Amino acid sequence: MLAHIVMAVAWPVGALVTALKMQRELCREAKPAGLPVLMDMYWLALAHSIPPLEYKLYGFTDRARRALMHDYVYWNDLPALAALTRRLGADSRDVQDKSRFARLCAAHHLPHVETLAVYERGRQTFPADPFVPQSEYLWSKALSLKGGAGGKKWHLEANGVRDEAGRLLPLDAFRIELARQDTIVQPFLDNHPVIGRLSNGRLAVLRVVTGMSPTGEAEPVATVLFLPHGECTTTVGAIVCGLDRGLIGKAVSPGGETVDRHPDTAATIAGLAVPFFDESVALACRAHAQAFARFAFLGWDIALTASGPLLLETNAGWGALPHQLLDGPLGRTAFSHLVSQYV
Numbered sequence: 552m553l554a555h556i557v558m559a560v561a562w563p564v565g566a567l568v569t570a571l572k573m574q575r576e577l578c579r580e581a582k583p584a585g586l587p588v589l590m591d592m593y594w595l596a597l598a599h600s601i602p603p604l605e606y607k608l609y610g611f612t613d614r615a616r617r618a619l620m621h622d623y624v625y626w627n628d629l630p631a632l633a634a635l636t637r638r639l640g641a642d643s644r645d646v647q648d649k650s651r652f653a654r655l656c657a658a659h660h661l662p663h664v665e666t667l668a669v670y671e672r673g674r675q676t677f678p679a680d681p682f683v684p685q686s687e688y689l690w691s692k693a694l695s696l697k698g699g700a701g702g703k704k705w706h707l708e709a710n711g712v713r714d715e716a717g718r719l720l721p722l723d724a725f726r727i728e729l730a731r732q733d734t735i736v737q738p739f740l741d742n743h744p745v746i747g748r749l750s751n752g753r754l755a756v757l758r759v760v761t762g763m764s765p766t767g768e769a770e771p772v773a774t775v776l777f778l779p780h781g782e783c784t785t786t787v788g789a790i791v792c793g794l795d796r797g798l799i800g801k802a803v804s805p806g807g808e809t810v811d812r813h814p815d816t817a818a819t820i821a822g823l824a825v826p827f828f829d830e831s832v833a834l835a836c837r838a839h840a841q842a843f844a845r846f847a848f849l850g851w852d853i854a855l856t857a858s859g860p861l862l863l864e865t866n867a868g869w870g871a872l873p874h875q876l877l878d879g880p881l882g883r884t885a886f887s888h889l890v891s892q893y894v
Contacts, residue, residue: 566596570603583612595620600627608807608876622882624871632848635893636867641845646865647695649735650677656862659842662834663862664854668736669694670729682726684712688739691729702784704739743826743855748818753779756786757825757853757860759835760869762889763846769839771832772848772886773874776825778802780814786852792820793877797828801877831860838862847893848886 570592577584595601595611605625611617636643644651649666656663668675668682671694675682689705689712705725706713712725720728729736741747746755760772776799777789790810792802802810802820812819825831835851843849843865850869854861871881881887 562600563597566603567593570596570606573603573607577607577612588612600625602626605872608872619880619883622880622887623875624881624886626872629868629871632890633867635847636845639845639847641843641867643867645843646846646849646867649692649694649864652864653735655842656838659838661838661842661862662859664737664740666735666737668729668734670732670734670736672733673730675726675730682729682736683722684725684736686738689736690739691734691736694733694735704784740854740856740861743857745823745826746855748816749778749813749820749823751779751781751783751815753784754854754863755779756789756863757828757831757855758786758869758873759832759851759853760848760874760886761835761839761851762848762886763839763844764889765892767840767844769836769844770885770889771836772884772889773878773881774828774832775873775877778813778820790820791873791877794825794828797825799823799825803876807876825855827855827860831855834860834862838865847890 570589573592574584574589577588592603592606592611595606596603599620601611601620601623602625605623609616609620609623611620645655646652650669653663653666666677667684667686667689669677684705684707687707689707690702691705692702704715708719711719711721713719740754742750742755749755756777758775758777760774761769762772764770774794776792776794777786778792779785779789783789788805790802790804790813793800799821804810810820831853835849835853838851839846839849846867848869849865849867851865852863854863875881878884
């Protein structure tokens with residue numbers, strides 16, 4: 552009740568401040584930004600809880616787009632989806648803990664990236680014996696964060712393991728370094744050669760959002776492709792590409808600017824056919840239905856390798872923004888009829 556009271560008081564003030572900020576940004580972008588736009592932005596925030604930030608991002612100054620405003624999923628709708636997941640009895644640890652996620656995938660014979668070692672609370676919890684790396688290149692990341700947070704690449708050499716800064720750590724020191732945070736260690740994966748032309752050498756990620764249907768089957772909702780570039784090593788800050796049946800359409804930078812060529816390789820982005828696209832969508836649907844059926848919606852991160860797709864992780868909080876910026880409102884996808892079964 553206290554949270555509702557705080558929200559009721561803070562929302563009108565916060566919405567006005569944000570609306571004024573968005574008006575200034577629209578002015579800088581030479582888009583309609585007069586008093587009628589400001590009043591419309593603020594009115595929709597008060598009457599329909601549409602955040603001014605997303606009013607601006609989704610281009611509601613255009614009448615045709617504004618007409619679809621009730622088909623969008625907004626950031627303040629996401630707590631309701633989280634509550635739905637809890638109501639269905641899903642265990643959030645199944646998706647938050649990457650080691651647990653990998654075990655569930657293995658139990659259901661789902662292709663996924665291998666777990667080499669796990670460190671929790673300052674000690675190694677997997678495998679039972681002290682970790683001795685065998686792969687030439689390794690990838691470590693935070694055990695329970697999403698988007699590849701805390702990701703580091705390591706190179707196994709004769710005298711130890713070298714990080715990207717050039718430090719050579721003896722094996723014991725390497726293990727101590729891994730134990731500094733809750734960490735999972737996996738083989739470093741290479742992109743499929745077709746995708747490799749659109750990457751800075753880091754792993755590109757195919758995001759597939761799926762939802763559970765009334766018949767107990769999972770259906771695809773939306774797909775995007777994340778392309779690392781520059782200093783970017785994960786999906787955070789990556790170039791985001793819209794997909795139409797596996798073909799890349801529009802690609803945008805984190806700031807929303809259209810990107811025609813990859814900034815590191817100069818390869819043309821639009822029109823490229825994503826390898827193993829249909830197989831990846833089918834894999835995500837199968838994984839959702841077989842191993843994670845209590846989650847209403849999940850966003851799957853999939854690696855596209857030369858030998859096929861591999862599940863990297865999945866997230867209950869998958870974020871609607873990149874999908875809707877590129878492909879329009881989720882209410883015009885399978886999301887609409889899937890979520891309606893729970894309402």
